[in-house]
Amino acid sequence: MSRLRAGCVGTGFIAGRHLDALATFPDVDVVAVADPVVERARDVASRNGATAYADGLALLETEQLDAVWLCVPPAAHGPLEDAALERGLPFFVEKPLAVDLPTAVRIAGAVRAKNLLTCVGYHWRSVSLVEQAKQLVADDPVHVMTGTWWDSTPRAPWWSRRDGSGGQLLEQTTHLFDLARVLVGEVASVQALETRTPRAEFPEADVPTASAVLLRFRSGAVGTMTSSCLLDRRHLVDLRLVLQGRTLDLRERALSDHELRTETAAGERSWRSTEDPVAREDRAFVDALLGQPARVPVSYDEALRTQALVCAADRSAREDGRVIDVDGELAGALGG
Ligand SMILES: NC(=O)c1ccc[n+]([C@@H]2O[C@H](COP(=O)([O-])OP(=O)(O)OC[C@H]3O[C@@H](n4cnc5c(N)ncnc54)[C@H](O)[C@@H]3O)[C@@H](O)[C@H]2O)c1
Structure with missing residues (x-):
């Protein structure tokens, strides 16, 4: 694989930072974005040449992706990670992993079982x-x-x-x-x-x-x-x-x-x-996805301890x- 098809669920503040970084990478195409605030999803989609969805789960069901960025509020974690896991789809997820510990423990177990590549947005680690x-x-x-x-x-x-x-x-x-x-x-x-x-x-x-x-x-x-x-x-x-x-x-x-x-x-x-630590963590994750020697700054398992x-x-x-x-x-x- 030399190019990635990426999706982004959530199109608020931090999604904007990731999408800005991904737009500068020559080997990533952001093909779909989702947000329940549909005008926001459409606006972000049109700026990135992507398809807009109102529902992240529909995006994951429909699109053929190589990776997805999950940039949703803390309480929205769970179903999106489950859907990515079902498809064996590597994901970048913003911190915190969830509003509680059991949700994160359950997802970490499934990530481990599938040996899925993940990265968590503790951006200080890329400073x-x-x-x-x-x-x-x-x-x-x-x-x-x-x-x-x-x-x-x-x-x-x-x-x-x-x-x-x-x-x-x-x-x-x-x-x-x-x-x-x-x-x-x-x-x-x-x-x-x-x-x-x-x-x-x-x-x-x-x-x-x-x-x-x-x-x-x-x-x-x-x-x-x-x-x-x-x-x-x-x-x-x-x-x-x-x-x-x-x-x-x-x-x-x-x-x-x-x-x-x-x-x-x-x-x-x-x-x-x-320097922009968001762009640095995104680059490291993309390099790892493309099979280039790279260390993912923070895996899901590592973030679980935090x-x-x-x-x-x-x-x-x-x-x-x-x-x-x-x-x-x-x-x-x-x-x-
Ligand atoms: N690494 C960092 O420094 C950093 C900085 C800011 C935010 N964050 C994290 O990123 C996450 C989002 O924060 P933000 O500042 O972008 O918030 P935000 O409110 O600006 O954006 C969140 C977006 O997610 C959408 N959304 C809500 N539920 C959704 C769902 N189920 N599916 C799809 N979209 C959904 C909202 O409509 C909104 O557009 C939070 O967990 C926050 O902690 C991390």
């Missing part, structure tokens, strides 16, 4: 500064970590509902939990608290507006992660680490704007990157700070 940070922590492990996601409330109606997005931990801070796994290692247990402030401009909202998570890593390192969606703009999205005699700070200002800063007794150094970690933190917050063992959370979902 080269993260690779650089990985090298810095390789010989000098992390002792304490603090993550911050202090932001506004996204306007998409599904976001403010826990049954639509899963809440801020699952929908946004999940990126930092994933990054923590990359730079600090696997988490043994979590303990979390959350609070919700009612707001007149979001009358339907039931998601927590602030949360704090304590993490105990298997390595013995400890960490905290705080999140809030009460601001009028993104204030701070970063992960700060303490190594022996050095701090390390990875910050995201926007999807294509990252900064890495380290400080030691000798002084401070910083690097900025404006999903288990975030679901454990979310459960702890709902249960007023009960300490939750992350392996136990995953084992419980596997057994259930």
Whole structure:
């Protein structure tokens, strides 16, 4: 295979980023897109020379594809992955895997059974500064970590509902939990608290507006992660680490704007990157699909561990700070 026929289900914000990237690849033709907001699907289809569908399942039933990008809100996961799996169709799926853990565990089992190529949109893993940070922590492990996601409330109606997005931990801070796994290692247990402030401009909202998570890593390192969606703009999205005699700070200002800063007794150094990690992850997935030597940045199975970690933190917050063992959370979902 030297060219790919691709489809995209969901034509909102992040689908636009993927479609823009795919349009620059000479070996990919986006042939079909789907969205229940039909005008949006038609508009995106006409700009990409693709066929528009109102229903992603109909798209998957009708089109002969080599891969599909699933860019739907968190609560829409399940039936689309099942349909792709039925057809043995490789898929790229945006994070989070689902609003819960059992759905993701079930899909991961089927992906494994079919040995299907998958990729998950934890785009930080395609930021080269993260690779650089990985090298810095390789010989000098992390002792304490603090993550911050202090932001506004996204306007998409599904976001403010826990049954639509899963809440801020699952929908946004999940990126930092994933990054923590990359730079600090696997988490043994979590303990979390959350609070919700009612707001007149979001009358339907039931998601927590602030949360704090304590993490105990298997390595013995400890960490905290705080999140809030009460601001009028993104204030701070970063992960700060303490190594022996050095701090390390990875910050995201926007999807294509990252900064890495380290400080030691000798002084401070910083690097900025404006590369597009969405295009990089898409390219890696396409190369893997075309059989070229490439490492898929985040497989479904790998993302499942992040999903288990975030679901454990979310459960702890709902249960007023009960300490939750992350392996136990995953084992419980596997057994259930
Ligand atoms: N990797 C990242 O940094 C990043 C950034 C933004 C969003 N995301 C993730 O991407 C997903 C979508 O977010 P978004 O910002 O594009 O949201 P969005 O609201 O802009 O777009 C979602 C689109 O999906 C459509 N949709 C809803 N249910 C559908 C279904 N069953 N089938 C087909 N289409 C359906 C909606 O009509 C909408 O057009 C979320 O899971 C979000 O977490 C990831």
